[in-house]
Amino acid sequence: MAALACSVAASMPAAGNRTCAGASTSGRWAAQAPAAGSRRRSTQWAQRKLHQQAQQATLGAPAAAGAGQRRRRRGGLAVAAGLFGSGEIVEVKDLKGIRVLKNEDDTPRVEYLVEWKDGSPDTWEPAANLADNLLRDYEQRWWGAVKKGDEETVGTMMEGGGDVLARTVDENRRSAVHFAAAMGKAQLVQRLLAAGGEVDLADKEGYTPLHMAAGYMHTSTIAALLAGGADPEQEDRQGRSPLELVESLRAALPATNPMTVQRRMALENVIQMLTANMFEDVDPAAVLEKRVNEESGHTEWLVKFDDEEEPVWVDAKYVSQEVVEDYESGLEYAQAEAVVGMRQQGTMRKYLIKWSDDYPETWEPEEHVSPDLIRQWEEQHQGLGGSSSNGSNGSQGSAAAASANGAAAPSMQLQGSAA
Known part of the structure; x- marks a missing residue:
């Protein structure tokens, strides 16, 4: 049985090692349609159940397979055999959509929206009830349109299952x-991302869509990907970010060849664009909450930054593991004004922190204190000795070597309970 392979549903049923790639063969059939009045079962037709009403057999909407009804594979397409009424051969006109549902045991089930040529209402049919040639035609139509940049066909097919197709991989x-980014189809990229396409999905070589768009110098598509949350620092299997990939392309150009001037300028524009969007490390003022985004399925953190009025939800991939561990340990971020004391017991050091928010001074372990504050404390107390506040070996003295304004510069610290 053939089925689309989705990056989010790797256990989807498939036929052998078949993939979704191939040229479009939309509308082509391997067998001729039976002549009018023919009752033979063709390999290219599906038999539908008849209901008897008023002692005459009339074609009704097909019922889903269940108790009292069996479905079996017959030739090329599905054959639905009911216990009531006789059968009539009806042509399948097209597959118009795809969806992924869950069975009772949580395994995925792929269904296709079938359009019947006799004008009967469209119905969703399990992939197991459809022949390989129908599924193969549907898959090839999708990948053929994608690889040609046929936005009209792609858009039409997405109307009947864009959330699945946008996440399908070859x-x-x-x-x-990936393909839309490589061809510079910025609007199509936006539509695919809106439907659930993964912006940072890496192919077998580690290339993300941003690698593709950057390598082909499609600046409008780069902008669309960055606006969609693309990570400009994600590396391919050779350890290159999109920026480093483009820099390597620029370095490979002959420096003195006038024929490459235009390409070099285009690469320079891409480099400037990516450089402007590189991430910077910013200490959070507070980490407030954790959630799983229902649409993307990604873990997010609600973070308050000093330069933002309102906290913002940040994807977990942009939050350092250290911040996550601090949150899960029950620590909170707060603004420290200065180190005002130090004590040492064996190899362990603790510093007495004065907080800028009037929180009581607390003893914090060395790993929770900014290296800048520790360095300021050490510079202020070089050559000075003293006793710690609790009698342990250590020092807590005056600011003999204080800075010109007499106060230590504030820095982001972890605020915990007093020791």
Whole structure:
């Protein structure tokens, strides 16, 4: 049985090692349609159940397989055999959509929206009830349109399952977002991302859609990917970020060849664009909450920054492991004004922290204190000795070597309970 392979549902049923790649064969059939009045079962037709009403058999909407009804594979397409009424051969016109549902045991089930040529209402049919040739045609139509940049066909197919198709990958683990990015289809990239396409999905070589767009110098597509949350620092299997990939392309150009001037200028524009969007490390003022985004499925953290009026939700991939561990340990971030004391017991040091928010001074372990504050404390107390506040070996003295304004510069610290 053939089925689309989705990056989010790797256990989806598939036929052997078949992939979704291939040229479009939309509308082509391997067998001729039976002549009018023919009752034979063709390999290219599906038999539908008949209901008897008023002692005459009339074609009704097909019921889902269940108690009292069995479905079996017949030739090329599905054959639905009911216990009531006789059968009539009806042509399948097209597959119009795809969806992924969950069975009772949480395993995925792929269904396709079938359009019947006799005008009967469209119905969702499990992939197991459809022949390989129908599924293969649907898959090839999708990948053919994606790889040609046929936005009209892609858009039409997404109307019947964009959330699944946007996350579908080919044999190289490339999604439609990869191909749209490589061809500079910025609007299509936006549509695919809005439908659930993964912006940072890496293919077998580690290339993300941003690697693709940057390598082909599509600045408008780069902007669309960055606006969609693309990580400009994600590395491929050779350890290169999109910026480093473009820099390597620029370095490979002959410096004195006038034929490469235009390409070099285009690469320079991409480099400037990516450089402007590189991340900077910013200490959070507070980490307030954790959640799983229902749409993306990603873990997010609600973070308050000093330069932002309101806290913002930040994807977990942009939050350092140290911050996560601090949050899960029950520590909170707070603004420290200065180190005002130090004590040492064996190899362990603790510093007495004065907080800027009038929180009581607390003893904090060395790993919770900014290295800048510790360095200021040490500079102020070089050559000075003294006893610690609790009698342990250590020092807590006056600011003999204080800075010109007599106060230590504030820095971000972890605020915990007093020792």
